[in-house]
Amino acid sequence: MLKRYYVTIFFFLLTIFFAILTVTASEVELPLLGIVISIDAGHGGRDPGTMYGNIYEKDINLEIAKKLEAQLLSKGAIVYQVREDDVDFSSDYDKRKKRSDLLRRIKKIEDVNSDLYLSIHINWYDNPSYHGAEVLYYDSLPQNKIIGDYIMEEFIKTLGSTRHLTPTDLYMYQTIKIPGVLIECGFLSNPSERAKLLDPTYQETLAKTITSAIVRYYT
C-alpha cells in the first residue's frame, strides 16, 4: 500500500517536472508570444522616399519589413504590416498628402492595439562617406528611448555601425501614442552600403539584428 503511494507521488512529481520543462522551453522559443508589433515600411505608392537612379527607398523598406515580420513571427509576436504593397495612404482629395498618409499610418498602428511599432526607412546624406544603421526616437514616452537604445546597441555590436541613437521631432513620431522608433537601416548615398541594402542576405541580417534587440527588450 505504502509502495503504491510512493509510486503515485513519484509519477505526480515527474508530471509536474515535465510540465515546468515544457512551459520554460516554449517561453525560450517564443519570447515575444502575445506581443503585438506593427511594422511601418516607410513611403510607398506616389512617395518613393529617397532614391538613387531607379533604386527607390520605398522598395527596400518593404523588403526589410517583410523579412522583419518573418523574424518577429518566429519569436511568437503578432505582427501587422502598415503596408504590404507599393501603396501610400493619401487620397486624391487630400490637400496635404504627406500629412494625411502619416495620419492614416498612425491610425492603422493604433487601431490594432500595437504594443510597439517599428518604422523602417533608408537614409540619404549629400556626403557619400556617411554610412551605418541608426535609430531615431521622439521623447513622448519613456519606452521610446529605451527601445531605441536596445536596437542601436545591437546595430553597433552586430553590424559595426558607428552611428548613434538620435532624437527626432518628425510629425509622425510626435503624434503617435504607441511606443516605437524610426529605424534608418543605412545610407543609400553611400555606394558600399547601397549594395548591402539591396542584398537580400544583408536585409535578413538587419531583420535578425532588430529582432534580437526587441527580444532583449521584452525578456
Ligand SMILES: [Zn+2]
Ligand atoms: Zn524614409
